[in-house]
Amino acid sequence: MKVLVLNSGSSSLKYQVIDMEKEKVLAKGYFERIGQPNSFLTHKVNGEKHKFEHQAKNHEKAIEFVLKRLTNDHYGVIKSLDELGAIGHRIVHGGEKFKQSTIITDEVIEGIKECIDLAPLHNPAAIAGIEACRKIVPNIKMVAVFDTAFHQTIPKERYIYPIGYEYYKKYGIRKYGAHGTSHKYVAYRVAQIMGVDIEKLKIVNCHLGQGASICAIQNGKSVETSMGLTPLRRNSNGK
Numbered sequence: 001m002k003v004l005v006l007n008s009g010s011s012s013l014k015y016q017v018i019d020m021e022k023e024k025v026l027a028k029g030y031f032e033r034i035g036q037p038n039s040f041l042t043h044k045v046n047g048e049k050h051k052f053e054h055q056a057k058n059h060e061k062a063i064e065f066v067l068k069r070l071t072n073d074h075y076g077v078i079k080s081l082d083e084l085g086a087i088g089h090r091i092v093h094g095g096e097k098f099k100q101s102t103i104i105t106d107e108v109i110e111g112i113k114e115c116i117d118l119a120p121l122h123n124p125a126a127i128a129g130i131e132a133c134r135k136i137v138p139n140i141k142m143v144a145v146f147d148t149a150f151h152q153t154i155p156k157e158r159y160i161y162p163i164g165y166e167y168y169k170k171y172g173i174r175k176y177g178a179h180g181t182s183h184k185y186v187a188y189r190v191a192q193i194m195g196v197d198i199e200k201l202k203i204v205n206c207h208l209g210q211g212a213s214i215c216a217i218q219n220g221k222s223v224e225t226s227m228g229l230t231p232l233r234r235n236s237n238g239k
Helices: 059-070 106-114 123-136 149-153 165-171 180-194
Strands: 002-008 013-019 024-032 040-045 048-053 084-091 142-146 202-208 212-218 221-225
Touching: 002 059, 002 123, 013 059, 024 059, 040 059, 048 059, 059 123, 084 123, 106 123, 123 142, 149 180, 149 221, 180 202, 180 212, 180 221
Parallel strands: 002 084, 084 142
Antiparallel strands: 002 013, 013 024, 024 040, 040 048, 202 212, 212 221
């Protein structure tokens, strides 16, 4: 089965097409400046990069253009969109509503919207990507993968802040964590490389990027993380 993975940002779109049977990335790319002048796509296939200057006024137009690249005779990796078994969407914040990846339905979209206050720069963009795919490829199943889901195993005494408990009950202020998809992958990859059952390991992960976090993993489950209420990232000055 081939899967299209999308990561929708406020003005960007990252994607990969993965052959799940061969465990191989067939194509990947990055659409930048969506909704702005001089938007462009960098598309990589067979080790070669191709740059396309294309005006995309919104995520729908950007995704339409990407799908055409994927089925193009020269730059494509599939002959038809019917080859895609599913589309996966990376969702930054699922709050306490989502403890695992889930098939996207109207109810799931509403749940993602309810978490916008916890990730105001991320969740609206993810919803835009989902809605765009619903219009363009309505017959393909979609799955939401939440960065916060992996951390839902953190014990309550660790995710509750030492402030008035009413703030948690009324506003949902607690530690949620971030970069869960990265932390989970790295932990399981470490176990695989070591040839040890992950349920027998204690691991400390460091996720370093525009945002950074540390995660303590015991028996394959997140038990503590440095990231808190909402994702953080450094600004252009590196702060």
